[in-house]
Amino acid sequence: MQRIVRNMGWLLGGRGVNAALSLVYIPLATRTLGLDGFGYFAIIIALGQIVTGIANFQTWQFVVRWGAEGEGPARATGFAIALDLLSLVTGALLAAILVASAPLWLPLPADLLWLAFGYCLVSLFALRSTPTGLLRLRFQYGRATAAEATQPVVRAIGAVLAFLFMPTVTGFVLAFAASEIVVAAALWIVAARSERIETSEISLRRIPAAHPDAWRFVLSTNLSGSLLVAGKQVMILLVGAIGGEAAAGGFRIASQLGQALVQLAQTIIKAVYPELVHAKEDAVAIARRIANAALIGGVLAVGVALLFGREALVLIAGEEFRVVYWAMVILAIGGAVELVGASLESLLVSAGRAGTAFLCRALPMGLAFALLETAMGWQGLKGAALCVLGASALAVIGFWVSILSRLDIRIRPEDAAKAPPRPVE
Structure with missing residues (x-):
């Protein structure tokens, strides 16, 4: 129980940093864009998060579940990375469908459609569930929190830059896109330093062969x-x-x-x-x-x-x-x-x-x-x-x-x- 409290402390500390810095980028976005402009911004961000949420597998759970067993995390991590690659393909297709159909059901101007599609692709390339799972498997919540703190920091800096030099929906979306890339890179770097990533273990077959219920759990x-x-x-x-x-x-x-x-x-x-x-x-x-x-x-x-x-x-x-x-x-x-x-x-x-x-x-x-x-x-x-x-x-x-x-x-x-x-x- 003490370890749970300590781990929650690290995670809640990260949430605290996020909440504090959101007091920078939220007021800048709402006051700069207004209710309608912030609505366009909200729709674009929601599209990106929907695409990643649907296409992305909860790979951190797989790494924790199968990585804790006798064979170690290498095979579980390889399976998780293979699923991430599958997510990129399926997510890009889903993004194309959603953005192409957006004018039929969403109040999103035509000049923002390519921006929305680009943000969806950036979000897909910034998938970070697998390195997060590796850090949680080893209970390294401190390192994970430090890496995840880069996201609100970059968002806040990007929002200030957008406010000064590009006070438009595009400027604030670019700030959010940059934060996604930076936090993903930080988590992969920290995870790779604590656990060797075996590229030879990347496979969609090995874990399911050893665990017959694997695909049911994945889905x-x-x-x-x-x-x-x-x-x-x-x-x-x-x-x-x-x-x-x-x-x-x-x-x-x-x-x-x-x-x-x-x-x-x-x-x-x-x-x-x-x-x-x-x-x-x-x-x-x-x-x-x-x-x-x-x-x-x-x-x-x-x-x-x-x-x-x-x-x-x-x-x-x-x-x-x-x-x-x-x-x-x-x-x-x-x-x-x-x-x-x-x-x-x-x-x-x-x-x-x-x-x-x-x-x-x-x-x-x-x-x-x-x-x-x-x-x-x-x-x-x-x-x-x-x-x-x-x-x-x-x-x-x-x-x-x-x-x-x-x-x-x-x-x-x-x-x-x-x-x-x-x-x-």
Whole structure:
């Protein structure tokens, strides 16, 4: 448990640097571009993150899972790199389809289409899940955090340069693209210094030959990771398609500030998953303690959003963005729910139930997408935020029920009254 806390400390320290420097580039972007221009910027960034989120396999999980076994990390790393190369090909094709069809459903001007496609390609070449996995396998969270800190630093510097010399959507997108390249290079360099990369081990066949369930695990974690992206980035695009570029820009700001807890939840997953893999017998107890602590943190964070969120929006993004306050609060509640569910999802994946975790996310997310247009017609951006909150709540309930029914976890008598009823087998 002490190592988990230490690893979380490194990861949260990196998040702290990111949050602090975001106070540089977010105000510069919003005040320079305005609500509509920031909406175009949000759509382009969302397209790039969707492409990488869908095409990119969660290779860090493969490196941790199979690299921890007797054969060592070389073969697992080779498999992960081979999957990265596959991601480049499939991602480029997906990017071409999305950008070519963008004028049919997105409020994106024709002169920004090539910029959007270029950002998608840069994001694909900056894949960094594999070196991150190598560092987490060896519990080198300090080195990983130092390398990842280059991203917000470059974004902040790039935003200042864009503000001074190219105060356009293109300038700020270029700043984000540069940060993606720099952080990927930093992580690969640090990982290569701590672990030898065997190019002869790059193969899509060796790991599946030794582990018959490999492809099922690969596809399940990829789909689950894609859904995490869909929950935020696809929602931004759909909000823009329904409400226009101003709605997309407003929802991105509300999401970025309100769902900072989701990033915290992802941090917990990254810190907890290697521990659950290594400590199978204590996995349930670890997950329970982290979920309890997360509940307290989530409640406190929602309280802060309620009390100070409106002033923070105006201070950070400008007066134009005051109207997204309630959407931000609703998304903060959704972030708190995700925070509680983070360790439960990690527990399912570490126990080989990645497919179950995927279904727990897929069904609520599909429902949220189906109801989005109706919800926005009813309550605008608040309606879109309610869809995200509902999907998060249903997913976490699904994790909890799945753990009880599939892993046969025994609950202490004093907790029995708090637990949802166990499904009949």
